[in-house]
Amino acid sequence: MRFSVTPFDLALVVPFTTAHATVSSRSGMLVTVIDGGHVGHGEVSPMPGWSPIDTDRAGALLLSSITAVDAGRDFDDVLDDLEDAPEVRAGLAGAVADFAARRRGLSLAQFLDPDALTSVAVNAVVGSGAPVQSAATAREAVGRGFATIKMKVGVESPEIDIRRVAEVREAIGPGVELRLDANGGWSARDAQRVLDAVALYDISFCEEPVSGIDAIAALGASSPIPLAVDESARTVDDVARALGTGAIDVVVIKPQAIGGPDLAMRAVRLALEFGATPVVTTMIDSGVGVRHALHVAAAAGLPLAHGLATAAMLAEDLAEPLRIIDGVITLGTESGLGVTLP
Ligand SMILES: [Mg+2]
Known part of the structure; x- marks a missing residue:
């Protein structure tokens, strides 16, 4: 099994600002694994302001991980060492999962999951934005x-968000x-009020x-609307803890951010x-990462x-x-991710 790494930098149509950075492109590495006429692809593209590591660090960890596998280290052990670099784990585990699926002729x-949807x-x-624009x-x-x-929601004032929701519901019909996403932008008081x-x-x-x-679980006890965790639950352990509170009804899962399929x-x-x-959502991934999330x-x-x-985007x-x-x-109907890259 041979791994190769191809860096990429994909311009966004419109730059966007997170809490920590303005992002004008999505940069990362395409991971490809080839063996016996089969291929598999994974994506490593940490999101500035979200991911625990940046692209340079991810690139270094990716190369050292591949070097370790090439030297005969067990692949699962290499993945286990990437707990703090979930995007790198996702790229490697994703490429090998795509490869294994293609080899078996399965999507x-x-x-x-054999009962997957088509x-x-x-x-x-x-x-x-303004209510009329929303x-x-x-x-x-x-x-x-x-x-x-x-x-x-959660960027405009609570009053404007309430109007926005009313006008959007009016516009789209019953x-x-x-769904709403406040990205943690409300105080507990404002959240209760808007919900x-x-x-x-x-x-x-x-x-x-x-x-x-x-904080989300505490609000869940009195919220008239079911609540979801996204960025507050970044690992499988976090998801287990969130669900264990009994007050969270929805879990948003980003396959790249959690460490792979x-x-x-x-x-x-x-x-x-x-x-x-x-x-399941993407992290504004490339066509490779989006396909991983789709599957x-x-x-x-x-x-x-x-x-x-x-x-x-x-x-x-x-x-x-x-x-x-x-x-x-x-x-x-193709196997694996269903994509052929140039
Ligand atoms: Mg979200």
Whole structure:
């Protein structure tokens, strides 16, 4: 088994600002494994302001990990050493999972779970902004066939967010699922106030209303809307702890950020055991990472929308962007990730 690494830097259509950095491109490494006529691909692209390591550190760890495997070290032991570098683990584990699926003639989704779905619904995202603008974006997405809208909140004032939610619900009508994501931007008081005020607009859940598993769980006891953890639960252990509180109903899982498809599936199964809902999203990955997330979402097997419609944020990509038709991505019949790279 031979690994190769190809660096990439993909420009974003519009730069965006996180709490820690302004990001104008997604940079990282494509990991390819080749053996006996089969190939597998994984992606390593830490997100500035989110990931525990930067791209340079990830690149160094990736190369030293491959050197260790080449020298005969057990692959699982190498992965175990990457606990603090989940994106690097995801790239290596992802490439080998894609490879193993292709060798067996299965899609990666079927390889992860034999009962995997063959198509996955995806949500559209409405960013922060004025109520009229949010409503227009949501209406336009529904016009393109999306049946689930995820709306960013917590940036504007609570009063404006309440108006935004009201106007978006009015714009999309009653049949479209509406989710909120505050990215931990509210105080506990503001969160309670907004959630109480918007409960009548049929919100399916709110991600990260406040920051931290304990704070979200505390709010969960009195929230009229189900709550989700995302950035507060970054590891399988975090997910277990969040679910163990009994006050968190939805777990957002980013396969690259949690360490790869195997660990993502562990988090998915934990959520299902607890009667919670796993929702899979990308980290604005390239076409390789988005496909990894797509196959994990299909393997999760639930008929709900996942956060995979991020390719349009990239001005260029490693692979043909997945086609979204009426808010649904259909998996191809090819094995593995179903992608051939140049
Ligand atoms: Mg989120």
